[in-house]
């Protein structure tokens with residue numbers, strides 16, 4: 569619901585995030601991907617893992633837990649009671665959670681600590697809001713901490729409903745803001761902005777489109793296949809491009825509480841634009857004309873064979889595989905380049921041959 573898919577970058581420490589695979593075959597698939605594709609990116613589908621709630625820490629060292637917490641006041645007692653109430657009927661509470669029953673990996677005992685966890689999250693959030701609402705970077709300080717709390721509730725595999733306890737966290741945090749919003753020391757506009765931020769998480773999330781990441785990766789791999797890396801000049805670049813996946817948005821934000829960099833996936837049409845740009849950039853880095861200018865144009869026949877081979881390979885790939893109209897955008901660029909190179913070489917080859925014969929004749 570929150571993490572669309574989990575990108576596994578090699579050497580990521582899974583245990584720290586309390587991730588549990590619900591489909592053991594998925595991990596085998598990930599390792600297979602990493603071994604066979606020589607890439608450093610692989611992913612688990614949102615359906616294949618659960619993230620259990622994990623320990624949260626207070627926003628800073630100055631935070632002091634109230635004495636007797638969470639039985640210190642009616643608010644915190646109430647949070648514990650409400651979450652306990654939810655757990656008592658869980659997973660029969662709603663249709664989505666009901667599906668958890670009978671899953672081999674599901675054990676209700678794993679969620680018994682949630683009442684205290686939720687009370688802590690709400691109190692930490694209250695502390696952070698009231699403490700930071702008047703500082704310069706109030707928005708980042710507060711929303712990043714809220715995000716950290718929200719992530720701490722983990723997630724069920726896709727289709728199994730929202731994380732348990734999260735709704736209680738949101739309800740009580742909003743209540744606390746509304747309760748303090750009228751007070752002079754807490755600017756109303758800022759409090760309203762934070763409230764709206766929390767509201768954004770309360771709205772029912774549409775199921776993440778899992779296909780997105782797959783589509784982007786497949787698109788990129790198709791480009792790797794179609795680009796004329798078989799031309800000797802470009803072949804060293806193939807490894808370099810196999811290791812990158814330009815599927816994340818450039819602008820990413822760092823959450824200091826989570827310690828993670830967050831990036832969103834680029835859109836499908838953006839990826840196509842990127843591929844067209846990369847294609848043009850690589851192709852323009854090399855031409856027979858440039859080599860000629862630099863006096864380095866040799867092995868004309870071999871170069872002509874390379875070009876003809878590359879063009880034919882591309883035509884055959886195009887015939888064999890389904891090519892979408894979007895892929896045609898960069899294929900057109902590639903074909904154009906190959907044909908232009910061919911015609912340039914065939915135009916100058918006889919001239920060069922004649923002048924070489926002439927030079928040879930003069931030397932005799």
Ligand SMILES: [Zn+2]
Pocket residue numbers: 634637638639640641642643644645
């Ligand atoms: Zn209390």
Ligand SMILES: [Zn+2]
Pocket residue numbers: 659660661662663664665666729
């Ligand atoms: Zn439920």
